[in-house]
Amino acid sequence: MLGFACDVVHDGVEALAALKNTAYGFLITDCHMPNMTGYELARRVRADEQGGSRRLPILGIIASTVPEELKKCHDAGMDDCLIKPTRLATLRDRLNRWWLTENPTSQIETPARQQQASNEADDDRLDLDAMAQLWGSEATVKALLDAFVSSFRDDLVALRNLLDHGTVEHLREWHHRVVGAASVLHYAPLLDALETYRRDLQTKSSAQRRSDGLALIARCEQLLETIEAQGAAIV
Structure with a gap:
C-alpha cells in the first residue's frame, strides 16, 4: 500500500x-x-x-x-x-x-x-472508513470485527482462569498476545485499558492483580459490546 x-x-x-x-x-x-x-x-x-x-x-x-x-x-x-x-x-x-x-x-x-x-x-471511535480502505471492503471489516469480538471474548475467559491459577509471566504473555491482536483495530480505549493493566504488573500483590484483572475484564466486555454494535451497523 x-x-x-x-x-x-x-x-x-x-x-x-x-x-x-x-x-x-x-x-x-x-x-x-x-x-x-x-x-x-x-x-x-x-x-x-x-x-x-x-x-x-x-x-x-x-x-x-x-x-x-x-x-x-x-x-x-x-x-x-x-x-x-x-x-x-x-x-x-x-x-x-x-x-x-x-x-x-x-x-x-x-x-x-x-x-x-x-x-x-488514536481516536475514541473505530475508524471504519480507514479500516475499509485498509482491508478492501466494508464486508471484510464486518467479518474482521465479528471474528475479533468472538476471539477476544475467548481471551477474556483465558484471563479469568489465569487470575486464579496463572503466574505473572503467564499474565505478561497473555497481555502481549492480546495487544498484538487488538492493535489491528487501532481502538484507543481498548489499548489504553490493556496498557493500564500491564503497568506495575510485576510489583502488584496477587490480590491486586486479580482485582485489576477482573476490572479489566469488565471494561473489555463493555468495549466489545461497542465494537460489536459498530460492526452490526455495517450494512
Missing part, C-alpha cells in the same frame, strides 16, 4: 536466512517472536555487518513505551522503534526518513514522543 515490495517471514530464524539471500533496504521486526526474538535478530545482523561498509536500517515493533523496552531496542542495534498500533502514515514517515537519509543517526524515540504520536493518531 505504501509502494514498497516486501517479504514476510514467521520469525527471526527465517528472517536471518532471508537476509543472507537478498539485499533488503529495511528490516522491520517484531521484538517478541518465537525461536529468535527481534532483539537477537538485530544483534546477529549487526555482528554479520562487522567489517563491512553497509548498515541495514532496522526498525523494531514493540507494544509498550516503557523505557526498558526502548533501551533494549537501542542496545540490540536497532535504529528506530514503532509502537503498536502503528498507522500507515507513521510507517511511511519512518521508511521515508531512512530511505532519504544516507547516514541517519538513531531515531529511537522517548516514551513522551511516542505517546504524543499515539495520542495524535
Whole structure:
C-alpha cells in the first residue's frame, strides 16, 4: 500500500536466512517472536555487518513505551522503534526518513514522543472508513470485527482462569498476545485499558492483580459490546 515490495517471514530464524539471500533496504521486526526474538535478530545482523561498509536500517515493533523496552531496542542495534498500533502514515514517515537519509543517526524515540504520536493518531471511535480502505471492503471489516469480538471474548475467559491459577509471566504473555491482536483495530480505549493493566504488573500483590484483572475484564466486555454494535451497523 505504501509502494514498497516486501517479504514476510514467521520469525527471526527465517528472517536471518532471508537476509543472507537478498539485499533488503529495511528490516522491520517484531521484538517478541518465537525461536529468535527481534532483539537477537538485530544483534546477529549487526555482528554479520562487522567489517563491512553497509548498515541495514532496522526498525523494531514493540507494544509498550516503557523505557526498558526502548533501551533494549537501542542496545540490540536497532535504529528506530514503532509502537503498536502503528498507522500507515507513521510507517511511511519512518521508511521515508531512512530511505532519504544516507547516514541517519538513531531515531529511537522517548516514551513522551511516542505517546504524543499515539495520542495524535488514536481516536475514541473505530475508524471504519480507514479500516475499509485498509482491508478492501466494508464486508471484510464486518467479518474482521465479528471474528475479533468472538476471539477476544475467548481471551477474556483465558484471563479469568489465569487470575486464579496463572503466574505473572503467564499474565505478561497473555497481555502481549492480546495487544498484538487488538492493535489491528487501532481502538484507543481498548489499548489504553490493556496498557493500564500491564503497568506495575510485576510489583502488584496477587490480590491486586486479580482485582485489576477482573476490572479489566469488565471494561473489555463493555468495549466489545461497542465494537460489536459498530460492526452490526455495517450494512
